[in-house]
Amino acid sequence: MKIAIEAQRIFRRDKHGMDFVALEVIRELQKRNDDNEYYIIVAPGEDRCLKESKNTFIVEVKCPTYPLWEQVALPLTVKRLGVDILHCTSNTAPLWCPVPLVLTLHDIIYMEPRQHRSHSLYQEMGWYYRRLVVPRILKKCRKIITVSNFECNRIRETLHIAPELIIAVYNGYSPHFHEQAVDTSIVQKYTSEKQFIFFLGNTDPKKNAARTLKAYSLYLQQSAIKRPLLIADLKEEYIDFLLQQEKITDIKSNLYYPGYIANKDLATLYNASFAFLYPSLRESFGIPMLEAMACGTPVITSHTSAMPEVAGKGSILINPYKPEEIADALLQLEMHDSFYKQQKAYGLERVKQFSWEQTCEKYIDIYKAIIQ
Incomplete structure (x- = not known):
């Protein structure tokens, strides 16, 4: 099989969730000893995080805007390559495609009613673009992949997709996330504290940053230790806005708010942190939960959407709309050593159910079923 995989953003420096999913699956494909050829179609970027191999070829495509790249340059490139199938990995795809199309639809949050507008023009434009494109391409897909049973059901019910057209394939996590000795030189790049609480958020309202900060303030009022909070991916001006909003x-x-944290440093920070906060309002999967668990760090997450499905019944599940529940969970971990050890052991066992190798194998099965 000759398979084209759209991975437009994987060479950008500040990568996020969908970029890492595509990158990790491609790396697994490179390990396979088969007769397939994989053509990875990307946009130019400074982070050359992927190299060609005997079965994997990188095809760089330049275009001034993302819509033109996806709707014009991508299908023309696919036609030129003469591949058997195109797999688009990041929620959207070209409206015209010369070969059978597989789409990874991570979520349809942008199709649901919004409580708040986005805080950046880039996010706002992306929201409108997805709402315009996604409903029009789904009927043209030979297969739709999503990342959890929760999201699979949401997509089927919301967009009236036939059950046989969509399948849930779980994400994995990178093997460099594991228990390890803490490199203090890496920690000191982001905080001067030896142990801290870790929150990975952004300006998307679903990340629940305001309530998380409110919960942390409640924790500080009751804690005898008062561990600091390390916040990734939020700028100081936005944090100031939230602090004033919550009084x-x-x-x-x-x-501590260092901004973007490089993925290569995250494993060290998970290992150094006392607990990881992931109280999102809505997630289709939640890879950071697996990363933290694999590092032996207890995770506090939400009882909503796909998070219970991924974290499992033995995890700490809270109501993300109630800051007092988040604070109480932190205090329980802090005051009860046996509970802390139980959560650490649970997470290390839970992550054994997920791997990029399993994800890759299911993708290959999908490709074969379409082409053969």
Whole structure:
């Protein structure tokens, strides 16, 4: 089989969830000893995180805007390559495609009613683009892949997709996330504290940053230790806005906010952290939960959407709309050593159910079923 895989953003420096999913699956494909050829179609970028191999070829395509790249340059490139199938990995795809199309539809959050507008023009434009394109391409797909049973059901019910057209394939996590000795030189790049609480968020309202900060303020009021909070991916001006909104500006001295944290440093930070906060309002999967668990770090997450499905029944599940529940979970971990050890052991066992190798094998089965 000659398989084209759209991975437009994987060479960009500040990668996020969908970029890493595509990158990790491609790396697994490179390990396979088969007769398939994989053509990875990307946009130019400074982070050359993937190299060609005997079965994998990188095809760089330049275009001034993402819509033109996807709707014009991508299908023309696919036609030129003469491949058997195109797999688009990041929620959208070209409206015209010369070969059978597989789409990874990570979520349809953008098809649901919004409580808040996005805080950046880029996010706002992406929201409208997905709403325009996705409903029009789904009927043209030979297979739709999503990342959890929760999201699979949401997509089928919301967009009236036939059950046989869509399948849930779980994500994995990178093997460099594991228990390891903490490299203090890496930790000191982001915080001067030896142990801290870790929150990985962004400006998307679903990440629940305001309530997380409110929960942390409640934790500080009751904790005898008062561990600091390390916040990834949020700029100081946005944090200031949230602190003023929640009337908790007094906690700012307990916060560290270095901005974007490189993926290569995350494993060290998970290992160094006391607990990982992931109280999102809505997730289709939640790879950071697996990464933290694999590093032996207890995870506090939400009882909503796909998070219970991924974290499992033995995890700490809270109501993300109630900051007091988040704070109480932190205090329980802090005050009860046996509970902390139980959560650490649970997470290390839970992550054994997920791997990129399993994800890759299911993708190959899908490709074969379409082409043969």
